[in-house]
Amino acid sequence: DAKTTQPNSMESNEEEPVHLPCNHSTISGTDYIHWYRQLPSQGPEYVIHGLTSNVNNRMASLAIAEDRKSSTLILHRATLRDAAVYYCILRDVTGNQFYFGTGTSLTVIP
Amino acid sequence: DADVTQTPRNRITKTGKRIMLECSQTKGHDRMYWYRQDPGLGLRLIYYSFDVKDINKGEISDGYSVSRQAQAKFSLSLESAIPNQTALYFCATSDPGTGNQPQHFGDGTRLSIL
Numbered sequence: 377d378a379k380t381t382q383p384n385s386m387e388s389n390e391e392e393p394v395h396l397p398c399n400h401s402t403i404s405g406t407d408y409i410h411w412y413r414q415l416p417s418q419g420p421e422y423v424i425h426g427l428t429s430n431v432n433n434r435m436a437s438l439a440i441a442e443d444r445k446s447s448t449l450i451l452h453r454a455t456l457r458d459a460a461v462y463y464c465i466l467r468d469v470t471g472n473q474f475y476f477g478t479g480t481s482l483t484v485i486p
Numbered sequence: 487d488a489d490v491t492q493t494p495r496n497r498i499t500k501t502g503k504r505i506m507l508e509c510s511q512t513k514g515h516d517r518m519y520w521y522r523q524d525p526g527l528g529l530r531l532i533y534y535s536f537d538v539k540d541i542n543k544g545e546i547s548d549g550y551s552v553s554r555q556a557q558a559k560f561s562l563s564l565e566s567a568i569p570n571q572t573a574l575y576f577c578a579t580s581d582p583g584t585g586n587q588p589q590h591f592g593d594g595t596r597l598s599i600l
Contacts, residue, residue: 408586419490419576419591420529427586463528467586474589475545476521476529 380464385481388454396449396480398464403444408467410474411438411449413460420463420476423449459484489513492577492592500600505564507595509577518560519578519589520544520552522571529576535560536582567599 381399388394400409408427412420424431424438426447431438437450451458463479490511499505509518516537521529521544531544533552541552549571551563564571574596578589 410588412589417593419578419593420589422588422590425586425588474519474529474531478526478528 379475380466380477382462382464382477382480384478385483387483387485388451389485390456391453394451394454394458394482396451396462396464396482397446398448399446400464400466401445403466404468405444406468409438409440409444409447410465410467411436412463412465412476413458414463414479415457415460423462425467454482454484456484456486458482490577490579490590490592492575492595494595495593496596498598498600499567501568503567503599505567505597505599507562507575507577507597509560509562509592511558511577511579511590513579513590514557515579515581515590516557517580517582518554519580520550520560520562521576521578522546522573523576523594524573532562532575569599572597572599 408425410425411423413423414420424436426438439448461479461481463476465474493508519534520532523529530546532550533544535541535554538554553561574594576594577592580589581587
């Protein structure tokens with residue numbers, strides 16, 4: 377699996393949108409882009425995934441660059457419960473393994 | 487009840503002891519995984535299993551062994567624990583797929599080896 381690069385930390389004000397970036401310049405054509413988040417004292421939780429097109433679900437939106445070398449997780453209105461470490465992961469077509477990086481620690485300011 | 491349950495949640499033990507961490511799931515998934523998490527290093531894959539008869543080494547399998555007793559159960563053993571195996575351990579499950587299947591994690595076991 378290819379590697380991803382994310383900022384170590386970000387801050388956002390409560391009720392404002394948050395854009396969490398991820399670079400994956402070595403992505404292959406069949407790699408899926410997954411996002412997970414980890415709340416304190418819990419296991420990682422699936423957020424969203426996509427291949428080429430932008431994706432929306434009840435938790436977030438995923439914007440994928442046209443060349444697929446970067447993506448952005450969008451939380452439309454940050455809440456205090458969104459404070460977590462967010463991981464951007466590439467998963468190949470075999471689906472055998474995930475490689476987690478160190479993620480982005482999001483702080484939400486009331 | 488949680489879909490993926492890990493026991494124990496916390497364990498403190500001494501160097502040289504044999505430790506078993508257990509994972510059970512009610513999601514009916516074929517695939518199960520063990521990860522460890524160290525501060526500042528994210529999660530790293532130890533072992534994974536695609537079904538009861540299939541066991542595969544991950545990125546950091548040395549010093550660990552696993553057993554897939556049934557579709558719903560996957561245990562991780564440390565035959566002779568050492569202090570640098572102190573970490574947070576996670577079990578996960580997923581459906582088979584072509585890379586688009588999410589993984590579902592337990593809440594972890596915090597293991598301290600003195």
